[in-house]
Amino acid sequence: MVYRLTEARLQKDVELRERILQLALARVAEGGFAALTMQGLAEEAGIATGSLYRHFRGKGELAAEVFARASQREVDALAVVLRGTGGPAGRLARGLRQFARRAWDSRRLAFALIAEPVDPEVDEQRLLYREAYAELFGELLEEGVRSGHFHCGPTSLIAACLVGAIAESLVGPLSPPARAARDAGQPSPGLEQVSQALVDFCLRAVGAPQPEEPR
Amino acid sequence: MVYRLTEARLQKDVELRERILQLALARVAEGGFAALTMQGLAEEAGIATGSLYRHFRGKGELAAEVFARASQREVDALAVVLRGTGGPAGRLARGLRQFARRAWDSRRLAFALIAEPVDPEVDEQRLLYREAYAELFGELLEEGVRSGHFHCGPTSLIAACLVGAIAESLVGPLSPPARAARDAGQPSPGLEQVSQALVDFCLRAVGAPQPEEPR
Numbered sequence: 389m390v391y392r393l394t395e396a397r398l399q400k401d402v403e404l405r406e407r408i409l410q411l412a413l414a415r416v417a418e419g420g421f422a423a424l425t426m427q428g429l430a431e432e433a434g435i436a437t438g439s440l441y442r443h444f445r446g447k448g449e450l451a452a453e454v455f456a457r458a459s460q461r462e463v464d465a466l467a468v469v470l471r472g473t474g475g476p477a478g479r480l481a482r483g484l485r486q487f488a489r490r491a492w493d494s495r496r497l498a499f500a501l502i503a504e505p506v507d508p509e510v511d512e513q514r515l516l517y518r519e520a521y522a523e524l525f526g527e528l529l530e531e532g533v534r535s536g537h538f539h540c541g542p543t544s545l546i547a548a549c550l551v552g553a554i555a556e557s558l559v560g561p562l563s564p565p566a567r568a569a570r571d572a573g574q575p576s577p578g579l580e581q582v583s584q585a586l587v588d589f590c591l592r593a594v595g596a597p598q599p600e601e602p603r
Numbered sequence: 604m605v606y607r608l609t610e611a612r613l614q615k616d617v618e619l620r621e622r623i624l625q626l627a628l629a630r631v632a633e634g635g636f637a638a639l640t641m642q643g644l645a646e647e648a649g650i651a652t653g654s655l656y657r658h659f660r661g662k663g664e665l666a667a668e669v670f671a672r673a674s675q676r677e678v679d680a681l682a683v684v685l686r687g688t689g690g691p692a693g694r695l696a697r698g699l700r701q702f703a704r705r706a707w708d709s710r711r712l713a714f715a716l717i718a719e720p721v722d723p724e725v726d727e728q729r730l731l732y733r734e735a736y737a738e739l740f741g742e743l744l745e746e747g748v749r750s751g752h753f754h755c756g757p758t759s760l761i762a763a764c765l766v767g768a769i770a771e772s773l774v775g776p777l778s779p780p781a782r783a784a785r786d787a788g789q790p791s792p793g794l795e796q797v798s799q800a801l802v803d804f805c806l807r808a809v810g811a812p813q814p815e816e817p818r
Contacts, residue, residue: 505726541800552771585756593808
């Protein structure tokens with residue numbers, strides 16, 4: 389009987405933890421990591437702040453977990469395209485366009501993930517996830533170099549260059565000043581312009597012929 | 604008399620602040636931002652921890668100032684080359700090689716500046732300095748596009764791509780695991796290999812002919 393009670397309790401804990409993470413992710417998507425406070429989140433979840441600290445040692449740990457969850461979703465979505473069908477250059481172009489579009493669709497979250505100044509625990513996750521992205525691009529580069537579709541230097545270095553270029557190209561367009569300018573109706577680069585510039589940049593950089601896809 | 608005393612006191616404060624910053628910079632160059640503690644620094648400077656807090660509100664503010672000072676030095680050194688003599692492609696290549704060499708010469712500091720997980724105040728400075736680098740590259744791209752030496756998309760976006768690619772290409776080679784591998788005599792990419800890959804990547808990406816310089 390004790391065993392069953394414990395199991396039920398554990399199950400409740402797992403469910404509560406999941407619910408907290410979902411609420412936290414929604415907060416970051418709405419207002420960035422700045423909007424993620426332990427007290428505010430506990431109130432929203434209808435639990436005592438102390439209970440929240442039972443699940444996450446502090447804001448840094450919680451933010452890092454939110455970061456990892458949101459980033460893993462992006463890595464997975466990118467992997468589907470980069471490991472999908474078609475030639476390497478076409479897959480690279482489609483992967484870049486999808487990544488930019490997904491960032492555009494959740495600008496606040498994307499900026500939070502890529503560049504928002506935040507706890508060092510999140511910086512640590514950023515380094516790890518940049519490696520995960522680089523591994524994906526590295527795989528594609530290896531294949532493309534072998535098949536003669538790409539002509540570039542050491543694939544691990546070039547993969548890192550791609551990851552850096554992609555992230556940094558989005559920082560400006562997704563940043564709070566750019567969002568404010570757009571909201572005020574001022575001209576700012578659109579998704580199509582940013583995507584196209586990024587695709588051209590990356591394809592040229594890896595020595596690929598420009599793809600035949602419509603521009 | 605009171606005025607002169609105050610002036611002397613202010614001058615002493617300025618000198619102490621400068622000495623603290625120099626010591627702090629040396630610590631970061633030696634052991635990264637992790638080696639920068641208020642207490643350790645106060646001891647080294649021979650002052651009370653309370654006096655140190657009179658000059659810097661906390662570790663975040665101090666780290667941000669160390670970051671800004673070290674980064675400004677790099678921006679200035681890069682500006683000299685990018686705004687120097689020669690064709691745009693040659694200047695871009697020389698600027699990249701110099702940047703990589705300077706990072707290599709101070710690996711611990713370079714990794715701390717580019718990627719070490721640290722207080723959000725430093726993350727904020729990172730965003731600002733990446734913009735400063737992007738402005739420098741943007742200037743050169745504008746010139747190169749006008750003179751027909753570069754063929755690329757919107758220069759502000761492409762400049763951001765370059766900044767991201769450069770930073771990310773160095774994160775791996777400068778990272779603690781890579782340094783440990785080198786110290787253990789394991790093979791790891793050298794400065795020349797990283798520089799060459801970066802130069803090739805960036806020149807191709809901006810649509811420049813490969814430079815005539817010896818490789």
